[in-house]
Amino acid sequence: MPQSEKIPLQRPRKKEIENIRGLFSLLRLHPWAIPAIIGLGALSSLAEGFGISLFIPFLNGMEQPAFHPDTGIWLADTLAGLFNHVAPAHRLMVIAWFIFGAILLKALLSFSTTALFAWLDMHAAHRLRSCLFNRILRVEYGFIEASPSGKLYNTLATETWRTRDALETLVDLIISLCMIVVYTALLLLISWKLTVLVIIFMSMISGLVRVLNRYVKNLSSKLTHTNALFYKRMVQALEGMKVVRAFGREPYEQNRFNKASEGISRLVMKLTLAASLVNPVYEILAGGLLVYVLFTALRTPAGLTALLVFIFILYRLQPKIKELDEQCIKLSSLSASVADVMSLLDRAAIHPSSPSSGNVPVQDLKKGIHLHHVSFYYPNSKRPALRDVSISIEQARATALVGPSGGGKSTLIKLVLRLYDPTEGEILVDDRPLRQLDLALWRKQIAMVSQDVYLFDATVRENIAYGRLDADPDEIVEAARQADAHGFISQLPDGYDTQIGERGVRLSGGQQQRIAMARAFLRKPQILILDEPTSVLDTISESLIQDAIQSLRQECTVLIVAHRLSTIQQADHIVVLEQGRVCEQGDLRQLLAAGGLFAKLYELQFPKNTA
Template sequence: MNAFARLISYCRPYWWRIALAALGSLAVGGMDGALAYLVEPVLKRIFSGKDMQIFVFLPLGIMVLYAVRGGCRFMNDYFLRTAGQLAVQDVRNAIYRKNIRLSMGFFNQHPTGSLMSRILNDVGMMQEGMGNVITGLFRDGISAASLLGLIFYRNWELAIISFTVIPLSVFPAQKIGRRIKNLARQGQGKMGDISSILQETFSGIKVIKAFGLESREIERFEETNLELYSFSRRNIKYEAISTPLMESITSIGIAVVIWVGGRSVMKGAMSAPEFFSFITAMLLVYTPVKRLVASYNTLQRAMGAAERVFEVIDQVPQIADAPDAHELGRSKGEVEFRGVSFRYEEENVLNRVSLTANRGEVLALVGPSGGGKTTLVSLISRFYDPTEGAILIDGHDIRQLTLKSLMAQVALVDQETILFNDTIANNIRYGKTDASEEEVQRAAQAAFAHDFISQLPEGYETNIGDRGVRLSGGQRQRICIARAILKDAPILILDEATSALDTESEQMVQAALNNLMANRTTFVIAHRLSTITHADRILVLEKGEIVETGNHDALIARGGTYSRLHALQFGEQPAAE
């Protein structure tokens, strides 16, 4: 009920559509009652009054009645369904907004395919449910109410007899509805698993084909798809049984009414036209009641999906602006770590790290894999908050800064070149959305990307495809560097920016990085030690702690971890400690 109330709250902005639909519903429901009511006088005039003139007007009247009824039904369906669609569109926007603003830790815990499934499949099921349910509640509810009034008006005793069976159907309807809701929720979870498999396989299709594992992935997909079918099969079973069950229960009421009403007609207590009018209304009222039961089942499916959607909408971001957070103008680029520790679940990733990066200084982070290098630089952008200690920029604790002003201080060039299915200009402009064409070109020139961009068919307006697949690795990386140059942030993070490039591309990218690093405080993560020999300081991280610090020559002379790593890469004998 909480999920249903929340869904209804999304309909409030579209109340005027619902009001127009309600008018149409009143007209449709009233006409259903009028049609059943007119059965008695028409039959009386035909059989008792021998009025043959009515046959001239009856067909015309029926056509006019159904034309008006059809127009009202269209108004009801159109405005109710569009209100439902708009409401669910707002829900989809809300869950997307929340997803985008959640912290990195949330995305580490939830597969991409599952999140996509909630926005697409779950919201789609809500969309279908809202359209059907709102339409059913108005149109079928009003139609049932008008016919029910006529039944009691005609003969309240028979009406009570015919509807004593309805309470009998409430319990099984509720029980079936709960089963449908649970199965829908579990089925949507399994649909999320399928979405995850699709996302993984299509993204990693090159690896799958390179290792010849198509059959294995097909088997994995088919197993998950079969599990989805098991939920769908049980869902279908419960939905299929609800209508026959309702019909069986209501048939008891119909049978008793026919027996009691027929005896009343034979005894003269009730006229045949009155009895036929009552039977017509009773049969008509059972139709919207059955549709309401079907709508209830649809509602339960929609609620199962809605609960999964609202789980995400209700997520509280782990990283958010403090109540007293303040803006930070362009910083000097001075970064300080004070006793910073970070723990991921039960694993200690960083242990009381302290360091200071001065304005314009280049700090290189090296060390064995898993030493905490990427985690350390991720804390600067508040992708995560430290478990202990504090990080300061120009003396300000970054937790006391607004996220927007903090992100304005940092530019990131990652080993994974994230580009969007858009033009080259817009990908570069991602660092500064209001940049002019001249600014975009200057950034590209500084990144040594202008020449190859100019040779493309449409230049800067060339669409680079999904993830920039139409460009080489070195070209993609230089586009990312141009994006960072255009952003012009005082703090720069380079995370393995040249690790996946060949020698020629690496030289071009390294030249572009040198332009990018000028006059910026730079944190460089590198496994290729040849790329960081120029660093002002090199920090060696091992098991979450800084075990060595100094420039290249000093660390080589020391003969410690850095010296051993350097010797491994260049085939040298490490210096003795």
């Protein structure tokens, strides 16, 4: 068996087989697919087998026109019996047509199998990608935050293709298996004794070749290791040449280098010999088997033609066995990708949308949002990000969250958005647990400008309209004005239709922030959440935006996070978070009077004001 050296010579292990089982779940929507592929595969091998077997009566007919179906071989006699009633003059021609018919049928069936797979591929692969994307959009947010960067891209972009390859390999493997079963059955029908012998002999050859291959593989991994050592010696000697010379260590280095180099040469020789042994060993053994079968054929002249056909089928069978082996190895190498894709699918299947939505419809906020002894641990984190937080975010008021970095401000916002649920305690919206509310409707009430603004690679207009897809152009301009973005947008090359992002103009941090604000304002939210919106804005914009917030505050509830305390001058309520705890809360005057952490922070930023 001329095994390719490039393919890892390992059959799938138990875990890999489990992973591959996941592939069947991809075909769940088409439960008929696997039986259909098996059916087509079996039928096309049967057609080919039938065609090949027809050579028995054909050759027999050429040899003895009397055509006595009594060779003692069941298959040969049965096939000959089929043509008994055909006039001897036409018999060979009829059989030849049948052989041609079998070839035609086999070709048609092969095409149907390919077409069926192409169809399945189109549907299954598309569904797989679409399902995965859907899962990523809905899987619990902690999973997204915990995924190493690039991991999800890789799963979606690369692993889905590899999974599709695995599916194709699985289908090929099923077809190969069908062929092997049908051919083996034919061999058994021609001569079961010889077939058993062949199977035993082939397994022995296969085992021997495998042992040889394992030896070759061990040698090549040793070679990799020795190569690395050789490289290390070389680099060290070259880089440390000054030390080598200064200490007079040339002979020592030469000696070490020679040893490593000799090691490589010896291994390469062994490897070449062992690798080139595999093919001859296989060919000698397979040749021996062939000679043995031929001798057997000569000893039973009645079945000579049948045995010739036996050898022919054997000849066809061998590559199929090799293909099966390669397909197993390929599946094994793709199994990690299948597992990766399946784990994401399963994960989201367990948490279809975590946190899951309640079903209470959301009404206009009347009182406000109340956090009741809320503690929160990020998944896999032992330190709480929030501890026993009890605060009220009152309706139509501006509540500000301040405090040192890492205090838990952004985390608190994530809980209000229900990207996460509290580990302990509860969030109440107008006295109703947030968990019970319809999640989509709840988020619809909220507009948020986050710490890390994200603009899509699209036009300014599209980016603002993301806040409300059905907004008309006037509303978009109005929102931009509110966010003090209209001025600079009008000066862009194509105004609102300017492409931004990688393919278009690059905007400054402050300009991006303002577009994000416009997007939030356009939503006309009940609750506006701003996570440090003013940190990168210039002073003029800052005050304009403060005015906007001020005016919005009449209509909606504002929750604002700020490091720069100028933004919260007019906040109705200020909450100071430090290490996840609320250490102070009250209005500006109260907090300054208290002389605690807030007063200190305030003094740092406005030394004159406090003087």
